[in-house]
Amino acid sequence: MKQLLTFIRKEFHHILRDTRTMMVLLGLPIVQLLIFGFAITNETRNSNIAILDNAKDEVTQKIISRMESSRYFDIDRSLTSNQQIESAFKTGKIKLAVVFQQNFQNELAHANKAQIQLIADATDPNQATTLVNYASSIIMDYQSELNQQNNLPYTINTEMRMLYNPELKGAYSSVPGVMGMILLLISTMMTSISIVREKEMGTMEILLVSPMKPMLVILSKAIPYFIVSLVNIATILLLSVFVLGMPIQGSIFLLIAVTILYLLCALSLGLLISTVTNSQLAAMLISLLGLLLPVVMLSGYAFPIANMPLPLQVISNIVPAKWYIIMVKSVMIKGMGFAGIWKESLIIIGMTFFFLFISVKRFKVRL
Amino acid sequence: MRTLKFLLRKEFLQIFRNKLILRMIFIMPVLQLIILPFAANYEMKNILLSIVDRDHSEYSRKLINKFTSSGYFKLTNLSSSYADALNVIEEDKADLIIDIPQNFEKDLLRDSQSKIMISANAINGQTAGLAVSYSNTIIREFNNEIRTEWIQQPRLNSQPVIEITSSNWFNPRMNYKYFIVPGVLALLVTLVGFILTSLNIVKEKETGTIEQLNVSPIKKYQFILGKLIPFWILGMVVLIIGFAVSFVIYGIFPQGSFLIGFSFAGIYLIAILGFGLLTSTFAETQQQAMFIAYFFMMIFVLLGGLFAPIENMPDWAKYLTYINPVSYLIEVMRMIVLKGSGFADLAKHFGIITMFAVVLNVLAILNYKKTT
Amino acid sequence: MNKEIVIKTNKLTKKFGNFIAANELTFEVYKGEIFGFLGANGAGKTTAMKMLIGISKPSFGDAKIAGFDVYKQTEQIKRNIGYMSQKFSLYEDLTVKENVRLFGGIYGLSDKEIESKSEELINKLGMQQEADKLVASLPLGWKQKLSFSIAIFHSPKIVFLDEPTGGVDPVTRRQFWDMIYEAAHNGITVFVTTHYMDEAEYCDRVSIMVDGVIKALDSPKNLKSENNAKSMDEVFLILARGAKRGE
Numbered sequence: 008m009k010q011l012l013t014f015i016r017k018e019f020h021h022i023l024r025d026t027r028t029m030m031v032l033l034g035l036p037i038v039q040l041l042i043f044g045f046a047i048t049n050e051t052r053n054s055n056i057a058i059l060d061n062a063k064d065e066v067t068q069k070i071i072s073r074m075e076s077s078r079y080f081d082i083d084r085s086l087t088s089n090q091q092i093e094s095a096f097k098t099g100k101i102k103l104a105v106v107f108q109q110n111f112q113n114e115l116a117h118a119n120k121a122q123i124q125l126i127a128d129a130t131d132p133n134q135a136t137t138l139v140n141y142a143s144s145i146i147m148d149y150q151s152e153l154n155q156q157n158n159l160p161y162t163i164n165t166e167m168r169m170l171y172n173p174e175l176k177g178a179y180s181s182v183p184g185v186m187g188m189i190l191l192l193i194s195t196m197m198t199s200i201s202i203v204r205e206k207e208m209g210t211m212e213i214l215l216v217s218p219m220k221p222m223l224v225i226l227s228k229a230i231p232y233f234i235v236s237l238v239n240i241a242t243i244l245l246l247s248v249f250v251l252g253m254p255i256q257g258s259i260f261l262l263i264a265v266t267i268l269y270l271l272c273a274l275s276l277g278l279l280i281s282t283v284t285n286s287q288l289a290a291m292l293i294s295l296l297g298l299l300l301p302v303v304m305l306s307g308y309a310f311p312i313a314n315m316p317l318p319l320q321v322i323s324n325i326v327p328a329k330w331y332i333i334m335v336k337s338v339m340i341k342g343m344g345f346a347g348i349w350k351e352s353l354i355i356i357g358m359t360f361f362f363l364f365i366s367v368k369r370f371k372v373r374l
Numbered sequence: 375m376r377t378l379k380f381l382l383r384k385e386f387l388q389i390f391r392n393k394l395i396l397r398m399i400f401i402m403p404v405l406q407l408i409i410l411p412f413a414a415n416y417e418m419k420n421i422l423l424s425i426v427d428r429d430h431s432e433y434s435r436k437l438i439n440k441f442t443s444s445g446y447f448k449l450t451n452l453s454s455s456y457a458d459a460l461n462v463i464e465e466d467k468a469d470l471i472i473d474i475p476q477n478f479e480k481d482l483l484r485d486s487q488s489k490i491m492i493s494a495n496a497i498n499g500q501t502a503g504l505a506v507s508y509s510n511t512i513i514r515e516f517n518n519e520i521r522t523e524w525i526q527q528p529r530l531n532s533q534p535v536i537e538i539t540s541s542n543w544f545n546p547r548m549n550y551k552y553f554i555v556p557g558v559l560a561l562l563v564t565l566v567g568f569i570l571t572s573l574n575i576v577k578e579k580e581t582g583t584i585e586q587l588n589v590s591p592i593k594k595y596q597f598i599l600g601k602l603i604p605f606w607i608l609g610m611v612v613l614i615i616g617f618a619v620s621f622v623i624y625g626i627f628p629q630g631s632f633l634i635g636f637s638f639a640g641i642y643l644i645a646i647l648g649f650g651l652l653t654s655t656f657a658e659t660q661q662q663a664m665f666i667a668y669f670f671m672m673i674f675v676l677l678g679g680l681f682a683p684i685e686n687m688p689d690w691a692k693y694l695t696y697i698n699p700v701s702y703l704i705e706v707m708r709m710i711v712l713k714g715s716g717f718a719d720l721a722k723h724f725g726i727i728t729m730f731a732v733v734l735n736v737l738a739i740l741n742y743k744k745t746t
Numbered sequence: 747m748n749k750e751i752v753i754k755t756n757k758l759t760k761k762f763g764n765f766i767a768a769n770e771l772t773f774e775v776y777k778g779e780i781f782g783f784l785g786a787n788g789a790g791k792t793t794a795m796k797m798l799i800g801i802s803k804p805s806f807g808d809a810k811i812a813g814f815d816v817y818k819q820t821e822q823i824k825r826n827i828g829y830m831s832q833k834f835s836l837y838e839d840l841t842v843k844e845n846v847r848l849f850g851g852i853y854g855l856s857d858k859e860i861e862s863k864s865e866e867l868i869n870k871l872g873m874q875q876e877a878d879k880l881v882a883s884l885p886l887g888w889k890q891k892l893s894f895s896i897a898i899f900h901s902p903k904i905v906f907l908d909e910p911t912g913g914v915d916p917v918t919r920r921q922f923w924d925m926i927y928e929a930a931h932n933g934i935t936v937f938v939t940t941h942y943m944d945e946a947e948y949c950d951r952v953s954i955m956v957d958g959v960i961k962a963l964d965s966p967k968n969l970k971s972e973n974n975a976k977s978m979d980e981v982f983l984i985l986a987r988g989a990k991r992g993e
Binding site: 025027028031032035038039042043045046047052053054055093094096097098099102115119120121122123124125126127128129130131132133134135136137139140143144146147149150161162163164165166167168169170171172173175176177179180188189192193196200201204208284286287288289291292293295296297299300301303304305309310311313314315316318319322323333336337340341343347 | 392394395398399402403406409410412413414415419420422460463464465466469482483486487488489490491492493494495496497498499500501502503504506507509510513516517520521524535536537538539540541542543544545546548549550552553558561562565566569570573577580657658659660661662664665666667668669671672673675676677681682683685686687688690691694705708709712713714715716719
């Protein structure tokens with residue numbers, strides 16, 4: 008036990024002495040959480056749209072000024088002909104073009120019918136759909152005001168309720184995801200690299216010939232990073248609540264407990280990576296190139312898992328971040344208790360033991 | 375020039391000797407390129423629906439039918455009370471509740487008015503918004519059908535109608551893969567190039583081999599070029615394989631000039647590798663280099679415009695994307711692949727990325743110190 | 747005899763913050779001699795050497811190496827010297843031959859020269875069997891001999907050796923010194939740091955550094971008689987008695 012403490016102290020000294028690394032380790036999660044928490048949002052605002060007004064009459068002006076005053080759009084009026092639309096799209100300046108027919112007002116008044124064409128740049132289909140929806144609803148609002156005098160019979164009214172997030176804050180969906188990503192990646196990298204580093208430098212052998220059990224040597228390397236990660240958890244939680252406006256509806260202790268659980272899982276994944284590689288480059292490739300995109304794309308952070316094809320839904324189950332994100336949302340936003348997340352907790356625990364088991368096995372084989 | 379030749383030979387020997395790394399930098403990107411784009415789908419086809427039908431009338435059944443046959447919704451649960459439905463939402467087994475009140479049909483016919491409550495799990499505000507707007511559309515259509523059923527003579531042309539037609543250019547079938555595959559490929563190439571270079575020089579520092587070079591008369595630019603060229607070739611090979619995979623698996627073939635796309639990627643790669651080398655000359659240990667690399671990669675990836683549209687970002691974040699080389703590559707790849715943009719459309723992008731390439735590599739050369 | 751000076755320093759000093767690693771070093775080294783640069787660990791030998799080979803900027807003082815200034819002409823210096831680091835610094839993931847070719851190329855030798863000289867080098871070292879093996883697989887003594895051979899491969903005017911025989915067995919050490927003699931015989935000036943005092947006896951002249959200062963500089967014979975000592979070991983103990991740094 009005393010030896011273990013000595014080793015841990017040595018490792019701590021090693022980390023603390025390297026101020027650059029220390030700064031990165033502690034500062035990085037803060038910066039990332041803030042950037043991603045504020046910047047990454049799927050709320051549409053100020054999208055550049057172009058107007059081709061072939062009528063230039065009172066009604067089209069009214070509709071255009073409505074679009075202009077909405078927070079969704081920034082209006083570009085420079086188009087003068089249909090031919091220019093394509094080139095405007097190609098330079099990437101605009102995402103949507105709104106084309107009014109000639110004699111718009113006249114047609115509407117006399118033929119009771121006038122046409123608006125919405126042309127979307129569908130390179131990003133999601134964005135295109137959203138923009139078309141917003142533009143249509145502005146136009147339809149205008150129209151229903153025109154029709155206001157006629158009270159229609161047999162009307163089904165709808166009342167909408169946005170559960171959990173009535174203000175539709177973007178942070179509610181992005182912050183749990185960002186937390187899951189940052190904690191997983193940074194903890195995995197830290198452990199895998201610190202162990203492989205000793206292998207690469209040849210100092211691992213010195214540690215292994217010491218009278219300590221090999222697993223303890225490894226453990227002593229993981230513990231300081233575990234403590235560094237605890238500091239990170241604290242800052243991340245504080246920032247999410249006080250800066251990004253996340254609620255904690257459920258128990259904060261439960262939240263901390265599941266986060267620590269998740270952390271242990273990430274550390275043991277790092278351990279596993281360190282046992283299967285022998286250079287820092289290889290460890291880095293696995294823990295960054297190998298994990299970054301799969302975690303972003305399969306954890307439910309960037310894309311809803313329910314929309315994925317079945318095989319990918321199955322694969323997503325092996326991404327620890329997926330389960331953590333579910334737990335964070337359940338506890339922080341929905342206010343659920345342990346009864347609501349025991350399944351996810353068990354899965355994380357199971358993964359942790361699985362990673363540890365394989366690491367220990369691989370480790371023995373090596374000796 | 376001769377010195378460079380020897381440095382290049384050395385670097386290639388080292389790269390090809392490390393079979394494990396070589397395998398990783400080819401297999402991991404290809405695997406991810408094959409698997410991950412299938413995950414990228416915002417199209418809402420399976421909104422999980424929970425219905426509370428307290429009316430059990432002909433109309434309520436018709437409405438439910440309309441929902442289930444729309445293609446957007448999947449009915450997972452019929453609850454007898456709103457509270458039960460809320461539990462279902464809490465367990466994530468439903469995204470949306472349609473609550474049809476008692477006397478829905480009667481009210482509609484007698485009072486000419488009736489009300490339906492829609493509740494959505496709004497943790498993800500955007501998907502909730504879409505789900506609600508789809509339901510509104512369905513209810514409106516249903517409403518219209520009822521009206522035409524009861525109002526014998528539709529009062530033709532009694533009110534003005536603005537007709538909205540919409541068309542989707544460049545990707546009329548709204549195929550999400552066309553959008554995501556070039557982006558994922560861009561990110562993978564970036565990751566490979568950046569990781570390899572950012573660890574490379576600092577590794578020579580750690581093992582001490584750099585000292586033997588520092589006491590030799592090699593020029594700084596020769597040293598940096600000796601690192602840049604091999605990894606550039608490697609990156610381009612990964613890129614070519616990536617294009618092949620995109621074509622074979624997803625049938626994606628650039629609308630525009632292949633050559634322009636390739637040249638842009640080539641210049642981009644020089645910029646990214648320069649940044650990696652700069653990181654490497656700056657760091658004292660591989661560990662430091664890695665954390666720096668991790669930091670920038672996360673930001674590059676998440677603010678690159680692939681996962682969240684740049685237009686939606688607040689202004690300060692938009693400015694950040696101006697100095698994020700990845701956002702240029704993703705945009706250009708998309709423009710070429712989907713829009714067939716030509717060199718004239720991309721001149722600005724070319725100018726900026728060339729500037730990145732020059733500045734970053736010059737910085738790397740300057741920051742590589744043979745003297746302490 | 748008119749001795750040609752190849753290294754000349756004047757009050758050469760290196761400070762790290764408040765710490766003076768090398769303090770006002772003033773000495774000369776002559777062409778073709780084996781100059782021993784002695785001192786305990788931490789005395790400042792490596793720091794001094796790094797200034798001489800142009801990879802560390804002096805805080806003040808002057809030095810000329812092969813006639814070139816250590817401030818302004820480091821790249822010219824590098825063309826004229828060879829260096830063998832204390833820490834093995836050849837590429838472990840390259841073979842013996844590949845390392846030789848790389849450094850030959852960097853110093854601007856022609857392909858033909860590299861070809862013939864590397865064959866000669868390998869034969870001399872008796873490494874015919876190992877020529878195509880990775881350097882990582884060689885025993886330490888062989889690595890050291892290879893490092894030295896590569897350091898003088900381009901026939902530099904001066905070769906700097908930083909503790910070249912650290913951790914090597916006595917037989918290999920002996921062989922190593924034979925190689926040093928041969929190089930000196932061929933006109934290469936040898937500047938060598940060591941803390942093995944028996945090796946000091948092999949040098950033409952030695953300087954003894956204590957706590958960043960040169961305490962003595964003369965031939966081993968003169969030093970012994972001046973200090974009334976039987977061996978260099980004794981000389982060193984007498985001079986280094988007051989040392990504060992080191993182990």
